[in-house]
Amino acid sequence: MHGHTALHLGTLDDLRVSVADHQGATVLSLVADVFGGRGHGVPSQWRRMVLDAAPSTAATVLRPLFDPGYSVIPDCVTPTASMPRGDVLTQCEQLRDLSADVLLAELETEFAGEVPTQWRPVIDRPTQWIRAYAQVVQAVWQAFVPVWERARPLLERETERVGSAVVRGCADTVLSGLSSRCRMTDDRLLLPDPQNDTYALDGRRIVLVPVVSGPSTCVFALDRTDLVWIGYPLPGLGRLWHADAGPRPAPDGDALALVVGDVRARVLRAVAAPAAMGDVAARVGCSPANLTHHCVRLEQSGLIARYREGQYVRLWRTVRGDSLVELLT
Incomplete structure (x- = not known):
């Protein structure tokens, strides 16, 4: 910035x-x-x-x-x-x-x-x-x-x-x-x-x-x-951006997804314990590039942390992330 x-x-x-x-x-x-x-x-x-x-x-x-x-x-x-x-x-x-x-x-x-x-x-x-x-x-x-x-x-x-x-x-x-x-x-x-x-x-x-x-x-x-x-x-x-692309409805009854978004809610739930980004991408069902975009925003919000371990990047939920998931689940 x-x-x-x-x-x-x-x-x-x-x-x-x-x-x-x-x-x-x-x-x-x-x-x-x-x-x-x-x-x-x-x-x-x-x-x-x-x-x-x-x-x-x-x-x-x-x-x-x-x-x-x-x-x-x-x-x-x-x-x-x-x-x-x-x-x-x-x-x-x-x-x-x-x-x-x-x-x-x-x-x-x-x-x-x-x-x-x-x-x-x-x-x-x-x-x-x-x-x-x-x-x-x-x-x-x-x-x-x-x-x-x-x-x-x-x-x-x-x-x-x-x-x-x-x-x-x-x-x-x-x-x-x-x-x-x-x-x-x-x-x-x-x-x-x-x-x-x-x-x-x-x-x-x-x-x-x-x-x-x-x-x-x-x-x-x-x-x-x-x-x-x-x-x-x-x-x-x-x-x-495309006339045929209608908005998706909010996940029914999912307060966490409503607040942070569907993909980011799934990421937060997937990293209750440290996990490699590749594994998280598979669990969440999105591409590595898309996952990186969401992880940057979650990290900026103080909800996850990332660190490199050899050739892998691992993610885990912060204390703040734990508190948010607990509050909204």
């Missing part, structure tokens, strides 16, 4: 965590990847969908928001302004009613009067830019609605997964496994960010936002007074 922002969580037992299936976070990730060069890993077919749907001026309209020199999205126009509630089409209506004076005042405050070059066209014609920006956001969203509808079962499952973990006192397990780009260190959640900032949760609520975009998605806002929100890849996202 080349840079990160740290969120100090405080006492883990006191965490307040909820889920929001917020459409705006998905749109933000899509346009950041396709037009802003942010590398969220949006698959090629979705990139083509966004490019075909967006107006020809989209790249120019969005350039100020994702400029590599100074990237900032004013609160009054961000697709996530209504977090944790709201939908994209309602926000587009609100954008069209947005006063140019509100946008200009926010830019003045953000840049302390020294507005960067890329924002000059917005300053010169704010009303026209607002309308063009709303048109881009609406066009991208309307093209993506069929994908969002296919994602509903996965979004519902994710809400159930997080809720189950919170009720069982395992919210930290969910946070530590949000994505390969995030990790937990003691009471700190580290999020990829070249700004290298530090924030304290200070009792605020954490809103987790599963994003239907790419596997490298990580978008967040930690500076609100009432809550922090963190957007991360929707688990099972790859099943949506």
Whole structure:
């Protein structure tokens, strides 16, 4: 991780965590990847969908928001302004009613009067830019609605997964496994960010936002007074990349699989005693490469450990992993 922002969580037992299936976070990730060069890993077919749907001026309209020199999205126009509630089409209506004076005042405050070059066209014609920006956001969203509808079962499952973990006192397990780009260190959640900032949760609520975009998605806002929100890849996202690949239902009655996922639950159960990765792969029923992916995430969550013994890599459950399996079995 080349840079990160740290969120100090405080006492883990006191965490307040909820889920929001917020459409705006998905749109933000899509346009950041396709037009802003942010590398969220949006698959090629979705990139083509966004490019075909967006107006020809989209790249120019969005350039100020994702400029590599100074990237900032004013609160009054961000697709996530209504977090944790709201939908994209309602926000587009609100954008069209947005006063140019509100946008200009926010830019003045953000840049302390020294507005960067890329924002000059917005300053010169704010009303026209607002309308063009709303048109881009609406066009991208309307093209993506069929994908969002296919994602509903996965979004519902994710809400159930997080809720189950919170009720069982395992919210930290969910946070530590949000994505390969995030990790937990003691009471700190580290999020990829070249700004290298530090924030304290200070009792605020954490809103987790599963994003239907790419596997490298990580978008967040930690500076609100009432809550922090963190957007991360929707688990099972790859099943949506092909129209005929429907989401699989959660294992019936398996609380451990609901919280950590089916494959990772099987891995945890398979390594109650130290075992070679090859043997675990056979027991779990997945390829060595797929097993390695899941083991990295389980290790980042502090649930398993790995060590090399000669030509073999062995896995075993940590004390934390034992406690989780016992709690959810």
